[in-house]
Amino acid sequence: MVCMELSGTPKKIVSARDLGIVACSRCSKAWPLGTQTCARCGHALVSRDPMSLQRVWAYWVMGLICYVPANLFPMLQTRTLFQVDESTIIGGAVELAHHGNLGIAAIIIFASVVIPLGKFWAVAFLALSVKNRSMVSKNMRQFLYEVVEYIGRWSMIDIFVVAILSSLVQLKALAAINPGTAAMFFALSVIFTMLSAQAFDSRLIWDVQAKDKSAGDGGAEINE
């Protein structure tokens, strides 16, 4: 492993904004602060996106709104010879557990309940922690953000299960499985929370939250 350091003092790490540098958030090339667009990839350059948090919250709220009907409406409609069963996400997992498939029930509960709820909490916590001083260390919060970004996609698993089941189990009179309304809302909820996490600018975690004078540009003085 090679450690990168600035001027041989590994203890003192300086932010690009304080050095009058803005890094492209897409290709990470460095430009002087004030440059409008990145000449390498064409992305607009912003040192800190002031709209970032608003977008985070907008998507967050949309995701939460969709998550409620996703749990109330049926996810799967199972029609067998004698009956029609409609099960919600949690109902389906409980049923699996009753049949002894504890492992699979756990996967479903984890992917469809624990991850989404954990994600709502984590994104809200991160967005709030940037505004107010937080007790939780920056490294901890960065780690939390990475976990949220990595794991959020896995909630999609339930949608894929529904898709596979409803295309596979089409056995005429014997049995048929069809997707329920909840699938739509659940997919939307996952997509919105992914967008919410992507909108969060993780550089905000690392900014010193004390009201320092060099908040503007130029940034020749760096107060520790």
Place this chain on the structure above:
Amino acid sequence: MKDSVTTDSQLDLDKVIVCPQCDAVFQLVRPQHGERAKCQRCHKVLIAPRRNAGLHIIAVALSVLFLIIGAAIFPFLTIDAAGNKNAVSILDAALAFSGGPMIILSLATAALIILFPLFRVLLTLYVLVPVVLDRPPARHAIRAFRLSEAMRPWSMAEIFAIGCAVALVKVADLAHVGFGPAFWMFGILVVLVIAQDSFMCKWSVWNSLEHPKRS
């Protein structure tokens, strides 16, 4: 603060690397093949070059391309219960949501498990083949690489694979389920997709797109 770099007003921006995650600035040290340069503040891997990474990625991308096409065409799973049979392909599974607004969900699923992975592979080949052959970058290579990176979180082949496992357990007591050739293709595909993402060093790709000669 008497920091040698801050007093140096004429900072050479080509000799500097900024961590995209925490905005820390470091003097650029190009690591050797197989080494990794990490951000000291947030520990994000900034540069991770590998020997012949370009060739590896291209080889993997080509196999992924064939596997995606194969997996989409051949039967994927078959089900058999009391004489009723049904065989589905991955496309059938993706298009399972039919009727009214659910059709959007079908299209989204098809995009997530087939179109995005397929498109990413094509873009990767388009961007990397000229670079590896020491040719000037292809037209719009930068836009293509940008697009491919933007699609990364949305290509969900590996999640679909786990979804299969869960679905199989759910049907197991209802009917007998068999695996078609596409099932095994998809399994290999998932491993390759993960391998490909770990080979790719974004910094090196951007750098070679910008300075074609020096790669």
